[in-house]
Amino acid sequence: MKLGCPLLVMLSCYILCCSLLMSHCHGIAETSKSFEDFEIEKKLKLINKPAVKIIKSISGERYGCVDFYKQPGLDHSSMKNHTFTYKMCLMSYPEGSKMKRKTHTSNKTFGHLWENGIGCPVGTVPILRVTKNALLKLKSFIANNSNPQSSWSKTYEPASSNDGHHFAVIRTKGKPKRYTGASMNVATYTPLVGPMQFSDARMHFQIGNEFMQVGWTVNPQLYHDFNSRLFVFTSSGGRGCYHLLCPNGFGMILVRQDFTPGLLAGQGDIDFAIIKDQINGNWWLMMGSSWEEIGFWPSNRFKESYGTSIEWGGEVYSPSLPSPPMGNGHYPKGSPKVDSYIRLITTVDENYKTDKSVENTERYSDHCYKVTDTLESFWTHTGHLILYGGPGCK
Incomplete structure (x- = not known):
């Protein structure tokens, strides 16, 4: 059977059109892939700044010793007219606190966390070197619902725990007040979590609808292992990020050469404090028994000028049941000798006075975890004591 000429022409045109269409679709896919790769490479270049030297932490991660002035936190457009230096420190100290102005800074405070026993050279800060695979994983991780939260919604109403987040916290109650700081001493643990879960103990400092969190966490999605690690989380301008890996530099500015979240x-x-500097309005992160300055959030990072509420306690996240253990994995029994604890909590009011009793608090937890709130003095140096934890939901 012979095909007529018109039919041959139509068949040829159909084959040609399909070929062109497939080529076009393939080209779009390649262009899209190329654009995504370009964006990833661009972000890697912004994060992995040129380094004076490469050092390793005692757990083996590689960090670049980056010039202080080239760190991610100074990439923000609002930083162009500011003159920050690595010698910056908290200029004013709350009345009634144990924080004292230091006449010198020790370079060995956190040296034990590095293979070289020192950290980075003076004038530089350690920035984690990030691979493409790690960045892709982090991008996927941050895009979902697993970012740290508080037990309050943006209108200060109790939040439900049906989004995978569970809490056992003590939090300030009543009408939001003006806070210029808060602190805690928290015991560290390493609860067993699944690959898509996290479990932490933290201080949550709310500033209007924005906040900072500091504490320890076991978070394999973020760190690619199951160790307990020190963390900082910033929520500002509707965006959230861990540590210094913040797009457009809206996170914390690091000042130490021997420490990084x-x-x-x-x-x-370990001791943590967030303190607002009365002189310039910057929010400082202080850590350690000698209250070392770690870094600061410039005053313009947040829309509000004062803290509005504070939480201390545990938070876990799991996309499905069972949820992971919190703290040491046990319900509180009534003694910090066997319980997960946070002690010596304080707040600093708008007049810059320290409150060590912190009596305006309430407990919040769901059925999976428990928390107690006490001022008992049966253990030396407890102050306002929080006992929390639990094995998790089944």
Whole structure:
């Protein structure tokens, strides 16, 4: 059977059109892929800044010692007219606190966290070197519902726990007040979590609809292992990010050459404080028994000028049941010798006075975890004591 000439022409045109269409679709896919690769490479270049040297933490991660003035936090457009230096420190200290102005800064405070026993050279800050695969994983991770939260919604009403987040916290109650700081001493643990879960103990400092969180966390999605690590989370302008890996530099500015968020938490307990500087309005992160300045959030990072509410306690996240253990995995029994604890909590009011009793608090937890709130003095140096934890939901 012979095909007529018109039919041959139509068949040829059909084959040609299909070929062109497939080629066009393939070209779009390639262009889209190329654009995505370009964006990833661009972000990697912004994160992995040129380094003076490369050092390793005791857990093996590679960090670049980046010039202070080239760190991600100074990429923000609002930083162009500011003159920040690595010698910056908190200029004013709350009345009634144990924080004192230091006459010198020790370079060995956090040296034990590095293979070289020192950290980076003076004038530089350690920035984690990020691979393409790690960035892609982090991008997917941050895009979902697993970012840290508070037990309050943006209107300060109790939040439901049906989104995978569970809490056992003590939080300030009543009408939002003006806070210029808060602190805690928290014991560290390493609860067993699944690959898509996290479990942490943190201080949550709310500033209007924005906030900072500091503490320790076990978070394999973020760190690619199951160790307990020190973390900082910033929520500002409707965006959230861990540590210094913030798009457009809206996160914290680091001032130390021997410390950066993400390092191992170790065993024992550690002090954290967030303090607003009365002189310039910057919010400082202080850590350690000698209250070392770690870094600061410039005053213009947040829309509001004062803190509005504060939480201390545990938070876990799991996309499905069972949820992971919190703290040491046990319900509180009434003693910090066997319970997960946060002690010595304080707040700083708008007049810059420290409140060590913090009596305007309430408990919040769901059926999976428990929390107690006490001022008992049966253990030395407890102050306002929080006991929390639990094995998780089944």
